[in-house]
Amino acid sequence: MFPNNLILYFSFNKIDFWSFKGVDSFYEYLMKAYILFGKEDYWQMFRSAYLASQKYFRYGPWYHEANMWSGKPTYWQLTSLQAFWPGLQVLVGDVAAANSSHREFFHAWEKFGVIPERYLLDHQMIHPTERYYPLRPELAESTFYLYQATKDPWYLDVGEAMVKSLNRYTKVAGGFASVRDVTTMQLEDHQHSFFLAETCKYLYLLFDDSFVAKRNYIFTTEGHPIQVMSSWHEKLPESYFSGNWTFSKSGEWESGASALSMKVCPSVAPNSRLREQHRESVCHVPDQKIDHKCWSNRECGVDATTCRQRSCSEVGFCGLWNPL
Incomplete structure (x- = not known):
């Protein structure tokens, strides 16, 4: 082979x-x-x-x-x-x-x-x-x-x-x-x-x-x-490495719709018979701190609505970073 x-x-x-x-x-x-x-x-x-x-x-x-x-x-x-x-x-x-x-x-x-x-x-x-x-x-x-x-x-x-x-x-x-x-x-x-x-x-x-x-x-x-x-x-092992790995989320969803394509997180799908279903964007990685404060880029996650990596600003808060 x-x-x-x-x-x-x-x-x-x-x-x-x-x-x-x-x-x-x-x-x-x-x-x-x-x-x-x-x-x-x-x-x-x-x-x-x-x-x-x-x-x-x-x-x-x-x-x-x-x-x-x-x-x-x-x-x-x-x-x-x-x-x-x-x-x-x-x-x-x-x-x-x-x-x-x-x-x-x-x-x-x-x-x-x-x-x-x-x-x-x-x-x-x-x-x-x-x-x-x-x-x-x-x-x-x-x-x-x-x-x-x-x-x-x-x-x-x-x-x-x-x-x-x-x-x-x-x-x-x-x-x-x-x-x-x-x-x-x-x-x-x-x-x-x-x-x-x-x-x-x-x-x-x-x-x-x-x-x-x-x-x-x-x-x-x-x-x-x-x-x-x-x-x-x-x-194969369920978890390969130590560290902050985030796996994609699964769940029932409307045919042809997704959190990525809808650009919302969590996206909401009302259902008359079931309570509202929430599904986070598959790319979302939250900031490490709830108040979004940071010392380095490693403490920042991936933005849910744009799927872009967030970075630590000069004043110490996580935000979007776009090099292109």
Whole structure:
């Protein structure tokens, strides 16, 4: 199922987990190998890497790059490859964090029409030499995973918006073309193979999951489905890590409506026979203190109505933070 040098690949990349750039497959295969084979070594390596990412990378809903020796931030930037991360977080049950980051990536997609290859968060500008969008699949992949985890129809709206953007900006005679510059939507005469193998596949499965619903599958980083044959995966631990993880909330709800799409939290559904039903937004993470006072961003949660990460202001209160 995996190349023979998989373990060698892991061992060489353990020291590199201070950056998402270029090692996104490393994170994926650690967790996915654990699900497929149940070997504890894979889990322990992933757990160490994930905890380090939360400690050294995370700033609100964003994940910056950090120095591998000191853990201090180096590059504050969004890259399109990073959009795989919310999908991976779904696999380990960190749905609230996945929602938070996914919303920011989709906000970038809405802002530019497609997602730029690199966006400098500290300067609030697209990287001057990486303004392209080569039809990457990562955001579609994470959207698919989040919909599978929450069944929230808001993610179908996200997928529809992505399909419309691809048809509007990248469709050409005979296929789809990569975007050379997202500010002008100038195209180049090239279509990567991963567009068909992954981008189209995840968008299709988002709307018709009958294939994956029949059996348990793990998708490789290139989008190839591998059926999970062993029964051990049903015994995955209920809580993977210590820390403030918040899981998605479930409950009866009106067909086609959700707290995310309605932009309310808690959203109220009157019922003539039952008392009012309340359901919090799936992305909501409350501030640690009821009075919303704080000393650092870690004490702030995720806004329920916008699904944006809140941050600690100079006067010591949690509020919305928007880098784009």
